[in-house]
Amino acid sequence: MTEHELKQKSIAYRKTILTIINQCGAGHTGGSLSCVDILNVLYNAVMNVSPANFDDPNRDRYIQSKGHSVEALYTVLADRGFFPTSGLDTLNTYQSHFIGHPTRKIPGIEQNTGALGHGLPLAVGIALSAKLDERPYRVFTLLGDGELTEGSNWEASMTAAHYQLDNLIVIVDRNTLQITGPTEDVVALEPLASKFEAFGYAVRSCDGNDVGELQRTLSDVPFAPGKPSLLVANTVKGKGVSFIENQVGWHHHVPTADELTQALGELDRAQQLLKVG
Amino acid sequence: MTYHYIRPEVIANLSADDPFAGLKAQATRHAYAEAIIELAEENPNVVVLDADVSKSIKTNQFAEKFPERSFNFGIAEQNMMAAAAGMATTGLIPYVSTYAVFASMRALDQLRNSIHYPGLNVKVAASHSGITPGPDGVTHQAQEDLSLLRAVANSTVIAGADSVTTKMAVKAAADWEGPVYLSFTRDPVPLIYTDDFPYQIGKAVTVRDGDDVTIVALRDLVMHALIAAERLAAEGISARVIDCHTLKPLDEETILQAARETGGVVTAENNVIFGGLGSAVAELLVENHPIPMERIGVRDTFAESGPYMDLIHKYGLTYPHIMDAVKQVLARKTPVTA
Numbered sequence: 001m002t003e004h005e006l007k008q009k010s011i012a013y014r015k016t017i018l019t020i021i022n023q024c025g026a027g028h029t030g031g032s033l034s035c036v037d038i039l040n041v042l043y044n045a046v047m048n049v050s051p052a053n054f055d056d057p058n059r060d061r062y063i064q065s066k067g068h069s070v071e072a073l074y075t076v077l078a079d080r081g082f083f084p085t086s087g088l089d090t091l092n093t094y095q096s097h098f099i100g101h102p103t104r105k106i107p108g109i110e111q112n113t114g115a116l117g118h119g120l121p122l123a124v125g126i127a128l129s130a131k132l133d134e135r136p137y138r139v140f141t142l143l144g145d146g147e148l149t150e151g152s153n154w155e156a157s158m159t160a161a162h163y164q165l166d167n168l169i170v171i172v173d174r175n176t177l178q179i180t181g182p183t184e185d186v187v188a189l190e191p192l193a194s195k196f197e198a199f200g201y202a203v204r205s206c207d208g209n210d211v212g213e214l215q216r217t218l219s220d221v222p223f224a225p226g227k228p229s230l231l232v233a234n235t236v237k238g239k240g241v242s243f244i245e246n247q248v249g250w251h252h253h254v255p256t257a258d259e260l261t262q263a264l265g266e267l268d269r270a271q272q273l274l275k276v277g
Numbered sequence: 278m279t280y281h282y283i284r285p286e287v288i289a290n291l292s293a294d295d296p297f298a299g300l301k302a303q304a305t306r307h308a309y310a311e312a313i314i315e316l317a318e319e320n321p322n323v324v325v326l327d328a329d330v331s332k333s334i335k336t337n338q339f340a341e342k343f344p345e346r347s348f349n350f351g352i353a354e355q356n357m358m359a360a361a362a363g364m365a366t367t368g369l370i371p372y373v374s375t376y377a378v379f380a381s382m383r384a385l386d387q388l389r390n391s392i393h394y395p396g397l398n399v400k401v402a403a404s405h406s407g408i409t410p411g412p413d414g415v416t417h418q419a420q421e422d423l424s425l426l427r428a429v430a431n432s433t434v435i436a437g438a439d440s441v442t443t444k445m446a447v448k449a450a451a452d453w454e455g456p457v458y459l460s461f462t463r464d465p466v467p468l469i470y471t472d473d474f475p476y477q478i479g480k481a482v483t484v485r486d487g488d489d490v491t492i493v494a495l496r497d498l499v500m501h502a503l504i505a506a507e508r509l510a511a512e513g514i515s516a517r518v519i520d521c522h523t524l525k526p527l528d529e530e531t532i533l534q535a536a537r538e539t540g541g542v543v544t545a546e547n548n549v550i551f552g553g554l555g556s557a558v559a560e561l562l563v564e565n566h567p568i569p570m571e572r573i574g575v576r577d578t579f580a581e582s583g584p585y586m587d588l589i590h591k592y593g594l595t596y597p598h599i600m601d602a603v604k605q606v607l608a609r610k611t612p613v614t615a
Contacts, residue, residue, distance in 0.1 A: 057367070104395050111366055115390040121356040122391060125363025125371075128348060132324070133367070152387075155356035163348075 001044045004274070006211040009044060009079070010037050011271050014240045015264055016075045016088070022260045024092040026100065030250040032072035034175040034208070034235040035142060039076045041214040042140055051081045054108060060137050061110055061126050065119020066144035066173060067101035068252075074098060074106070082108035117150025119143060120170060124156045127168040127228075138221065140169045146178030149187050154199065157228075161200025166222040170201070170230045173208065175237035179251045193232050201230035208233025209240075241266055279486050282474045283503070287467060291507035296596075297500075302465035305496075306404035308440035309461055310335035312447035313372055313402070317343055320451055322368060326361055328354050328375045334404050334461075336374050354379040358387035358401075365397040370451055376410075377403035377419030377460055381426055392456050393431040400450045406436065406460035407547030408575065408592065409497060411585035413463075420575045423495075424552030426458045427525045433478065434524040436460045436546075438499035439469040442522055445476035453478050464585040466497050481528035483535070487517030490603050491535040494545040495521045495554055498573065498594060502545050505599035516603060527557050533565055541606035542570045545599050547589060550574035569609035571602035 001009075013036045021027035043049070047060040064073055071091070078085040083106065090096035097105040101114030110126075113119055123141035130137055143153065160168050174192070176183050183189050196203045202224035206213045214233065223229040237251075238244030241263040247253075255263060280288050290296045313336065317323040324346045331337040331349065340347035350357040354375050361371035373380065380388070380403040392399045408418045426434045433453060437443035443461065450457040457478075475482060484499070485506050494502035499520050506516040517535055521528065536542055542562065544555040555572030562570060573594055580588050589595055 061366075063363075111362065112390065112395040115386060117355075118359050118362075118387060118391050121359035121387070122363040122366075124356070125360030125365075126367055127363075128360065129364045129367040129369055132345060132369070152353075152355045152359065155350075155353035156360070159350055159353070159356060159360065 003212040003215065006040055006044060006215065007274055008271070010040050010211060011240070011267050011274065013040060013072070013075050013079070015267050017071045018241070018255055018260055018263050020075070020088045020091050021071055022255045022257070023089065025254055026092050027071045027254060028068045028252045029244060029255065030177065030237040030247070031066060031069040031144065031173070031175070033239050033241065033244065034237045035066070035069050035173040036072040036075070037209045037211050038142060038171055038173065038214060038233055039072050041211050041218060043076050043080050045215045046218045047140060048137070051107065058135055058137050061123070061139045063111055063119045063123045063126070063139065063141040064102055064113055065116065065141055066147060067114030070100060070102050073102060077106070077108040080108070116144070116147035117152040120153050121156040123168055123170070124160050124165065127160070127165040128163060130167050131163070131165070138167050138169060140171065142171050142173060145172055145174045145176065145183050145189060148172070148189055157196070157199040157201070160228040164226045165228045166226055168228040169218070169221050170228065172230070172232050173235055174232050175235045177237045177246070177248050177251070181248055196230045200227060202227040203230045203232065205232035205234060208235035240270070281484050282470050282482070283484060284469060284471055287469050287503070291504050292511065296504045297467060300467040302467045303440040304462050304465050305437055305440055305443040306334045306461040306463060308443040309402050309447050309459065310338055312444040314339050314342055316448050316451055317346060320370065322370045323451060324348065324364065324369050324371050326350060326357050326371050326373045328352055328357050328379065330375055330404070334374050354384040355387050358384035359391045361399045362387070362391040362397050365399045370398055370400065372400045372402050374402045376417060377406040377422040378417055381419055381422035385425060389429050393429045396431050396455050398454060399456050401456070401458045402461065403458060404461045405463040407462070407496065408580045408588050409547065409585055410463040411583050411588045414582040415579045418580055420549050420580070422460060423524055423546065423548045423554070424556070427552060427557065431455060432525055433457045435478065435522060436496035436524060437522050438496055438520055439466055441468055441470040441472065442474055442476055445474065446478070446522065449476060449478050460496065462497050467500055469500060469503070479523045479526045479528060481519050481521040481523070481531045483517060483531065484520050485516070485518035487515040488539055489515045490541040490543065490606055491517040491519060491539045492543045492545060492599060492603065493519045493521050493532060493554065493558055495524060497547050498545040501594070501596040501599055504596040505603065508596070509600055509603055514603065514607065521554060524554055524557060527561065529561055532558060532561060536562055536566050536568055540568055541610050542568065543573065543599060543602045543606055544570070545573040545594070547594055548574055550576060569606045571606050573599055573602055
C-alpha cells in the first residue's frame with residue numbers, strides 16, 4: 001500500500017472512530033486518535049495477518065496492551081474485513097461483543113486485554129512460543145505511555161532481552177498524556193528511550209502519526225539481531241482534530257453532535273487537501 | 278468394606294498413638310515435579326514456567342530433562358503468569374510453578390484477566406498452599422488461595438490429599454480444557470491411596486463409609502478426617518469421609534447424597550473458613566438440604582512460624598478438632614423418630 005493510500009485510510013479511520021464514539025456515547029477518543037496511524041500501518045503495510053490467514057499458526061500476532069483505545073482497533077479490523085463495519089454500530093450496546101476493551105470474541109483479536117501492564121508479558125509469552133515451535137511469525141504489541149509505570153512491563157522487558165526475543169516488536173504510543181495529566185507530571189518516564197536501551201532493547205523513535213515514517217521504521221524489524229525491538233512512536237493525543245489535540249480532558253471525552261460535525265468538517269478538508277496534493 | 282482405595286498400612290495405623298508413624302510420605306509439590314516429567318514425555322505441548330523456586334518444587338529436574346521446554350522468569354510472577362497466557366494462545370499447555378501466595382495473590386490480576394476471562398488453557402501449580410509452610414511464616418503461608426481462586430469465574434480448583442492423587446490430578450489437568458489451579462503441600466504428607474483411586478476432576482470420592490455424619494475434607498486434612506473417623510468408630514460413631522479433591526466444580530451430587538443419608542456434615546480444610554470448602558458446602562446445604570454443619574479451617578487470624586504439625590494443631594485443623602466438630606454436629610442433629 002502506498003503512503004498516499006495509507007494517509008487516506010488514516011483520515012477515514014479517524015472519521016469512523018469519532019462517529020462510533022459519538023453514536024454509543026462512550027469511548028477513548030484521545031488515545032484512539034493518537035494510535036490509529038500505528039494500527040493503520042501495522043495492519044495494512046507491515047503484519048502478515050488477515051481474515052484469510054487468521055487460523056494460520058504462522059500469522060503475525062498483535063496484542064494491544066492499551067485496550068481502552070479499542071475503537072481504533074475495531075475500526076481498522078473492520079476495514080481489513082475481519083467483520084462487517086455494521087458491527088461497529090453496536091459498540092458498547094447491551095449484549096454486543098464490541099465492548100470497551102478487546103476480547104477474543106471479536107474476529108481478529110488474539111487476546112482479551114485492558115488490564116494495563118498485561119500486553120507486554122503476554123506478547124513475551126507468544127514470542128517464546130514462536131521460538132520454541134521454530135515458527136517465523138513476529139509479535140507486535142502496542143503499549144500506552146501511561147501504563148509504563150506498571151512494573152510488569154519492566155519484568156517482561158528483562159525476560160524479552162534475556163531470551164533474545166528478536167521476534168518481539170514493542171511500540172509505545174508516546175502521546176505524553178494520561179488521564180490525570182502529562183506523564184512527566186504524574187510519574188516522569190523520561191529519559192524513556194535510554195531506559196529501554198538499558199533493559200536490552202534495540203530502540204528507535206519516529207513520528208508516530210506519520211504513516212510513511214512508521215512504515216519505513218516498522219518494515220525494518222528486528223532493529224538489531226538477537227534483541228527485542230522497541231519503537232517510541234511520538235504521537236499527538238487526539239491527533240487530526242484541532243480542538244482535541246493535546247487536551248487531557250479528551251482522554252475519554254465523547255464528542256457532542258456539534259463537536260462531531262466540526263471534527264468531521266476538519267477531516268473532510270484534510271481529505272480534500274490530500275486529493276489535491 | 279468400610280474403607281475404599283486406602284492403603285492397608287494407612288488403615289492399620291489410624292488408631293495408633295502416632296497414626297503418621299512409619300507411613301511413606303511425600304510433599305505433594307514433589308509428586309507434581311515427578312508427574313510433570315511423565316506428562317511431558319507423553320504430551321509435547323506441555324511446558325513448565327518457573328519463578329526461581331524450581332529447586333524447592335524440584336521442577337529443576339524437568340528443566341534438566343526438557344531444557345527447551347522449561348522457562349525461568351526469575352522472581353517475577355506477574356510477568357510469568359501473563360506470559361503463560363500468551364503461550365496458551367498458541368496451543369502450548371503451560372504449567373506455571375510457584376508458591377501459592379504468589380500465584381493466587383501477587384499474580385491474581387493476571388490470573389483473572391488474562392487467563393480465566395479468556396478461558397485459556399493454563400495450569401497453575403501452586404506449592405506451599407495452606408499453612409503447610411510452617412517454618413516460613415505468614416508471608417509464605419497461602420491460607421486464602423483456595424477461596425480466592427474459587428471466587429474467579431471459569432476456575433477449576435484442585436487440592437489433592439496425597440502424592441498418588443496429586444499425580445493423577447497433574448495429568449488430568451492437561452486433558453481438562455481451560456484454566457486449572459492445583460494446590461500442593463510444602464510438607465510431606467502420607468501416601469494414603471492405592472493406584473486404583475478413581476480420579477476424575479470434579480468427582481469427590483467416598484473413601485470411608487459411615488451413617489451418622491459426613492466429613493468432607495481436602496488436601497492435607499483428608500488424612501486427619503480418616504484418623505478422626507476411625508477413632509470416632511471406637512466411640513460408636515459412624516463417620517463417612519469424602520475426599521473432595523476438586524473444590525470447584527464442587528461435586529454437589531455426592532455431597533448432597535451424603536448429607537441426606539447421614540444428616541450432619543463437618544468440612545475440613547487447611548484454608549481460611551471464608552470462601553473455601555466450608556463455604557462451598559454450606560452454600561450447597563443451605564440452598565438444598567439444611568442440616569447441622571461445622572467447619573474446620575483457619576479462623577480470622579494469621580498463623581506464625583513453627584513446625585507444620587504444631588501449627589495446624591494450634592490453629593484447630595487436626596483430627597481431635599474434627600472429632601469435636603463431629604460431636605457438636607451430632608448434638609445438634611434432630612433425633613430421628615421411628
